[in-house]
Amino acid sequence: MDGQAILLRLTSTFGPGIVETHDHRGDHTAVVERSMILEALRFCRDDPDLQFNVLMDLTAVDYLKYPEREFGPRFEVVYHLYSLPHNHRLRLKVRVEEDDARAPSAVPLWPIANWFEREIWDMFGIRFDGHPDLRRLLMYEEFQGHPLRKDYPVNKRQPLIGPRN
Amino acid sequence: MGGRTRREIYLGEGSGTGSGSQHLYVNMGPSHPAMHGVIRIVAELDGETMVNADVEIGYLHRAFEKECEAGPYNNAIPYTDRLNYVSPLINNFGYASCVEKLLGIEATERCQYIRVIMSEISRISDHLTCIGASAMELGAFTVFLYMIKAREYLWELVEDVTGARLTISYARVGGVKADLPDGFALKVLKAFKETRQVLEEVDKLLTGNRIFMDRMVGVGALSRAETIAYAITGPLLRAAGVSYDVRRAQPYWAYDRVEFEIPTGRNGDNYDRYLVRLAEMEQSMRIVEQALDALPGGPINVDWEGRAIDPASYVDRGKQGKTEGLLLIPITLSPNLAGLERPVHRAVNVADKRVVLPPKEDTYGSIEGLMNHFMLIMDGYGIRPPKGEAYFAVEGANGELGFYIVSDGTDRPYRVRCRPPCLPPMAALPRMIEGEMVADVVPTFGSINMIAGELDR
Numbered sequence: 001m002d003g004q005a006i007l008l009r010l011t012s013t014f015g016p017g018i019v020e021t022h023d024h025r026g027d028h029t030a031v032v033e034r035s036m037i038l039e040a041l042r043f044c045r046d047d048p049d050l051q052f053n054v055l056m057d058l059t060a061v062d063y064l065k066y067p068e069r070e071f072g073p074r075f076e077v078v079y080h081l082y083s084l085p086h087n088h089r090l091r092l093k094v095r096v097e098e099d100d101a102r103a104p105s106a107v108p109l110w111p112i113a114n115w116f117e118r119e120i121w122d123m124f125g126i127r128f129d130g131h132p133d134l135r136r137l138l139m140y141e142e143f144q145g146h147p148l149r150k151d152y153p154v155n156k157r158q159p160l161i162g163p164r165n
Numbered sequence: 166m167g168g169r170t171r172r173e174i175y176l177g178e179g180s181g182t183g184s185g186s187q188h189l190y191v192n193m194g195p196s197h198p199a200m201h202g203v204i205r206i207v208a209e210l211d212g213e214t215m216v217n218a219d220v221e222i223g224y225l226h227r228a229f230e231k232e233c234e235a236g237p238y239n240n241a242i243p244y245t246d247r248l249n250y251v252s253p254l255i256n257n258f259g260y261a262s263c264v265e266k267l268l269g270i271e272a273t274e275r276c277q278y279i280r281v282i283m284s285e286i287s288r289i290s291d292h293l294t295c296i297g298a299s300a301m302e303l304g305a306f307t308v309f310l311y312m313i314k315a316r317e318y319l320w321e322l323v324e325d326v327t328g329a330r331l332t333i334s335y336a337r338v339g340g341v342k343a344d345l346p347d348g349f350a351l352k353v354l355k356a357f358k359e360t361r362q363v364l365e366e367v368d369k370l371l372t373g374n375r376i377f378m379d380r381m382v383g384v385g386a387l388s389r390a391e392t393i394a395y396a397i398t399g400p401l402l403r404a405a406g407v408s409y410d411v412r413r414a415q416p417y418w419a420y421d422r423v424e425f426e427i428p429t430g431r432n433g434d435n436y437d438r439y440l441v442r443l444a445e446m447e448q449s450m451r452i453v454e455q456a457l458d459a460l461p462g463g464p465i466n467v468d469w470e471g472r473a474i475d476p477a478s479y480v481d482r483g484k485q486g487k488t489e490g491l492l493l494i495p496i497t498l499s500p501n502l503a504g505l506e507r508p509v510h511r512a513v514n515v516a517d518k519r520v521v522l523p524p525k526e527d528t529y530g531s532i533e534g535l536m537n538h539f540m541l542i543m544d545g546y547g548i549r550p551p552k553g554e555a556y557f558a559v560e561g562a563n564g565e566l567g568f569y570i571v572s573d574g575t576d577r578p579y580r581v582r583c584r585p586p587c588l589p590p591m592a593a594l595p596r597m598i599e600g601e602m603v604a605d606v607v608p609t610f611g612s613i614n615m616i617a618g619e620l621d622r
Contacts, residue, residue, distance in 0.1 A: 024554060053393055056396055057556070059569060062580075065573075067552075080567070080584075089415075091556065111395055114592060137223060139223060139226065140223070152231075154235050
């Protein structure tokens with residue numbers, strides 16, 4: 001199935017749940033409504049024509065300073081899917097508002113989402129509902145802020161942490 | 166004394182294997198002789214059996230992704246060296262190719278072959294390190310020394326091409342820093358001959374070795390379904406019997422023009438992972454040999470036999486104080502250096518003036534070249550891909566190495582995400598070691614070949 005057909009399949013299945021689609025540089029992308037994302041992911045994984053059985057990557061982007069996106073939803077959670085049986089790729093995205101920075105957790109679908117989502121929480125401060133163990137992954141517990149947010153200065157210092165007893 | 170045994174007197178109430186026994190918590194790491202990087206495993210032990218394990222990473226976090234956003238596109242190349250510092254060339258090329266995809270350009274034919282050759286050399290050195298280190302941890306120190314010896318031959322090749330052994334920074338967006346040196350193919354063949362000998366020796370030492378097999382066969386196994394669910398790629402996935410390799414599934418560079426096989430295992434245990442890696446090194450050497458044969462353009466550099474020495478190396482030798490005999494070599498040095506670097510530059514770099522710095526003789530020899538140079542160097546100018554996003558995956562030594570870059574149309578990447586190939590296996594490490602003996606952590610951890618630089622970024 002080629003990328004266009006996959007996008008068509010998604011839009012015909014989820015209708016208004018798919019906010020927009022594009023295929024910049026051959027990467028087929030669908031932006032999905034937050035409430036529908038788990039269903040969309042499950043559909044992508046289980047549908048016999050799609051069979052995206054690998055969650056290759058899960059990350060987020062902070063669009064705070066992106067031209068023309070300053071006022072829109074601040075974050076995007078980006079899912080990169082890959083299908084081993086069909087050898088095709090798809091990118092799904094969910095837009096998340098700053099004051100409601102939450103997304104449903106994909107851990108029930110793929111166990112690897114556990115660590116990816118922990119990293120996103122660590123770096124962007126987006127919470128994942130239903131995540132079994134949402135701790136920081138790369139930074140330490142006492143770290144203040146979320147370093148990959150665009151309003152986190154690149155040269156910011158952190159207070160020194162003493163040993164814990 | 167009551168009913169207490171002597172053991173309980175010494176070790177406290179409930180010790181021993183009775184119903185009152187307690188689990189013991191042991192920290193492995195962050196600094197541990199059997200850990201290749203800084204990582205901490207909080208192990209809950211019942212006797213010698215691993216009940217629960219919590220893997221803690223991040224000790225080598227260097228804010229790679231944040232730093233990439235802070236500078237122009239080419240400034241991120243040195244950071245990518247330090248992602249997987251055992252096979253840095255693959256990271257280099259992966260990043261450069263992702264930016265090229267974002268720009269919508271494609272590297273020249275010769276450059277694509279050079280990337281294939283250098284990536285495969287890196288892959289061999291990575292696998293050598295992985296097998297050597299995990300064999301050493303199981304007591305086979307000889308194997309480690311042999312493998313490091315072979316790696317040394319390969320790193321000499323890398324040094325020949327890039328000028329450095331580890332922090333190579335060889336790739337550029339749109340090409341590579343320089344062409345392959347003269348006589349490189351011969352050196353490669355010589356190094357491969359030595360490497361093949363080492364591999365043969367190691368094969369004899371390890372593959373049927375009773376001690377090695379006792380520690381590896383059936384240990385750390387993960388089922389095929391679970392390996393896929395954990396998004397594990399590379400040798401670990403192939404050891405479980407799935408022949409997924411980005412080089413074959415979605416060929417990039419010149420990989421669709423070389424022949425190679427994808428070795429797979431069956432059981433997904435440590436032993437199969439070892440066998441897959443061993444077989445992959447031979448395939449990588451095959452790829453390099455084919456690519457060297459098919460390398461388009463042929464030798465471009467000025468022929469040393471013809472006694473024509475190029476000005477750049479003349480100057481270099483003078484700077485190093487090696488002036489002896491220099492003046493005896495007759496050279497023709499034109500004042501504007503015209504025509505000495507240009508053909509090489511064209512062969513390995515794309516012709517797009519918005520992306521690649523012009524050859525030095527243009528920079529110093531013509532006003533257009535100078536303007537072109539500054540348009541790429543000045544703050545706020547430089548490489549400016551159109552707005553958009555791209556994901557580009559290469560087959561790293563440990564699996565799929567993906568770069569996801571978002572561009573906002575300026576000269577700095579808006580967001581760079583690296584999909585580290587050893588993060589998924591590390592996330593699955595507790596699944597691999599739970600229920601096994603504590604000593605089995607060492608070979609399992611070794612077979613993952615965790616590289617902290619890439620895991621923690």
